Amino acid sequence: MRISSCLSFSYFKSLFSTLSSPSRSSRFYSSSSRNQSTKTHSVRPSPRPALGPKSPASYYASLLQSCGVQKAIEPGKQLHARIWQMGLGFNPLLATKLINLYCVCNSLINAHLLFDRISKRSLFLWNVMIRGYAWNGPYEVAISLYYQMQDYGFVPDKFTFPFVLKACSALSAMEEGKKIHEHVIGAGLETDVFVGAALIDMYAKCGCVVSAQQVFDKMVERDVVCWNSMLAAYSQNGQPDDCLSLCREMAYAGVNPTEGTLVISISASADSVLLPQGKELHGYSWRHGFGLNDRVKTALVDMYAKCGSVHVARSLFELLKEKRVVSWNAMISGYAMHGHANQALDLFKEMKEIALLDHITFVGVLAACSQVGCLIKGKMYFRSMLSDYIIRPTVQHYTCMIDLLGHCGHLEEAYNLIMEMRVEPDAGVWGALLHSCKIHGNVELGELALRKLVELEPDNGGNYVILSNMYAQAGKWEGVARLRDVMMDRGLKKSIACSWIEVRNKVHAFSSEDTSHPESEAIYAELKRIGKLMKEAGYAPQIGSVFHDVEDDEKADMVCGHSERLAIAYGLISTALGSRLLIIKNLRVCEDCHVAIKFISKITKREISIRDVNRYHHFKDGLCSCGDFW
Structure with a gap:
């Protein structure tokens, strides 16, 4: 059997010449063939001993090591054939190198076939196999090999545990991870930095931040x-504030940040x-030398x-040396969130010319269409996903389309699209339809x-509230009472509306x-003062947004005390004249507050930005960026 000449002869020639050269490259050495330091004599250096010929196994081990570093699978396969021809197929050193090569090249079938034929397996070899499956899957095989290894009498070490825990993380296998954690404790390795990091990651992926x-x-x-x-454990599990607090603690501890540190922490700031x-x-990030790092700049x-400064985001986007798909997606989604559909779609056209598209790209594009009611364009982009880019719609894409169709009043078409979905509709899809039904009654x-x-989320009281509000809009108070009784029987509660404003680096929350609030009297006095000016300017409360069977005067008082108005009033009395206010709300802005804030922005000559659960509203000079479509 000969090595095929069609695969680069020069590749092997260069490697062999490097091995036989007096100045051998250290990266081709095996652990058993490193040069020993020479001893010196007090008068003159002793002569260097002559190096004997290197064994064939050592030469091939060095070549396989090089193939592994370069992930050169085809030359590696030919070396395997050559080794087999020479009768060295089960040489422990070469077999280990071959299995490692196949694993790093994600050729796990070949790795496992060879592994199964080796009678004397080392702990290192077991670790290599477990690592291969932990990286590439099937992850269940990595866990199975972990237990098989112990059945063969091997004790897991500090390298075994991170690999098998990584497999548990990929599967979100909490119970299996807990068992392995007990083995870690038994081995006295819980405080090892690598094992500890793997345990933290496993618990984080399983949603158990406390552990x-x-x-x-x-x-x-x-x-x-x-x-x-x-x-990452905090950031991935909806605890961005804890993530930022830990980041400060890390800085105080004098630990230098990495790219990952900054990306995670900046993302937490975005989420908060x-x-x-x-x-x-x-x-x-600039002070620590990451000013030109594109991953950090993309974050x-x-x-x-997400924090309301979309123009700054665009400026940073233009400064990127290499605009990756994730960078384009971040900018398109940012424009969509702010209701800047034209900018989002223009950027999408530019992206198509120079970058690959993925499913996240189309989520941003469809969301942009949905925010402003671009029904024709939305339908066109939705169709082109599969026909032009072979991207199958996911639940996220369908949710955007249901929201777009529903907001535009095409409720039956939205329902029919749900019935035609190739994936199972989730709560987001049905929730989009329910919200649209509320808008159009x-x-x-x-x-x-x-x-x-x-059926999908029986403990979510917010869904009952939406239908209850629809009954109230239609004057069906018996339906409101019936749903209230159902919620009481099931122990469900309405989500409490809250709004936040940050003033002088302190967050103030209002319900x-x-x-x-300590300045409650001043806040309500400001609301009263602004309310009088609003009334003189023509404002009348939209009491239809209060779904209670009470008198109109009481409804008017209720809408004036909504959380976003309290936050705005505090901002007005606590910040410089003319400065911009940014308010965060956990629920959707109601119709009356939307009208009222337009009046407030004009009277106070302030730009007021509200980020609710769906999008940004930018109020300025009596107008909103959404064009009253939301």
């Missing part, structure tokens, strides 16, 4: 990987909509867009959507008709 924190707290020595794992903290991290693009279809939502 991840306990592992982190027990670690005596923490390297930057451990810190990053804990930061905390622009000052995001700006602080922006400066921190900043996303952060500035379609009680019958709204009841159907609610029944589906109750509806809240009087707990």
Whole structure:
């Protein structure tokens, strides 16, 4: 058997010449053939001993090591054939190198076939196989090999545990991960930095942040990987404030950040909509030499867009050396969130010419169409996903289309699209239909959507509230009472509306008709003052947004005490004249507050930005960026 000449002869020639050269490259050495340092004599150096000929196994081991580093699978396969021809197919050193090569090249079938034929397996070899499956899957095989290894009498070491825990992370296999954690404790390796980081990551992927924190707290020595794992645990599980707090603790501990540290922390600022903290991290990244790092800058693009500074996001986007797909997607989604559909679609056209598109790209494009009611364009882009780009619609794409069709009043078409979906509709899809039914007062279809939502998320009281409000709009108070009784019987509660404003690096939270703030009297006095000016300017309360069977005067008082208005009033009395206000709300802005804030922006000559659960509203000079379509 000969090595095929069609595969680069020069490749092998260069490797062999390197091995036989007096100045051998250190990266081709095996661990058993490193040069030993020469001893010196007091008078003159002793002569260097002559090097004997290197064994064939050592030469091939070096070649396989090189193939593994370069992930050169085809030359590696030919070397395997040559080794087999020479009768060295089961040489322990060469077999280990071959299995490692196949694993790093994701050729696990070949790796496993060879592994199964080796009678004397080392712990290192077991670890190589477990690592291969932990990286590439099937992840269940990595866990199975872990237990098989112990059945063969091997004891897992500090390299085994990170690999098998990675497999548990990929499967979100909490119970299996807990068992392995017990083995880690038995081996006395819980405080090892690599094992600890793997445990933190496993618990984070399984949504158990408390357990991840306990592992982190027990670690005596923490390297930057451990810190990053804990930061990610908070960020990935909806605790961005804890992530930012830990980032500050990490800085105080004198641990130098990595690219991952900054990307995770900046993303946490974006999720919390905390622009000052995001700006602080922006400066921190520059001071630590990451000013030209495109991954960090892409995270900043996303952060500035989500925190209301879409123009700053675009400026950073233009400064990127290499615009990757994730960078384009962040900018398109940022424009969509702010209702800037034209800018989003123009950027999409530009992206098509120079970058690959993925399913996230189309989520941003369809969301942009949905925010402003571009029905024709939305339908066109939805069709082109599969026909032009071979991207099958996911639940996210369908949700955007249901929202677009429903907002435009095409409720039956939206329902028919749900019936035609090639994936199972989730709560987001039915929730989009329910919201659209509320906008257009379609009680019958709204009841159907609610029944589906109750099946999918029976403990979400917000869905009942939406239908209850629809009944109230239609004057069906018996329906309101019936749903209220159902919620009481099931122990469900309405989500409390809250709004936040950050003033002088301190976040102030308000709920509806809240009087707990230390400056509550001044806040309500400002609301009264502004209310009088609004009335003189022609404002009349939109009491249809209050779904209670009470008198109109009482309804008017209720809408004036909504949480976003309290936050705005506090901002007006606490910030400089003419400065912009940014308010975050956990629910959708109601119709009356939307009208009222337009009046407030004109009277006070302020730009007021509200980020609700769906999007941004930018109010200026009596107008809103959404064009009253939301």
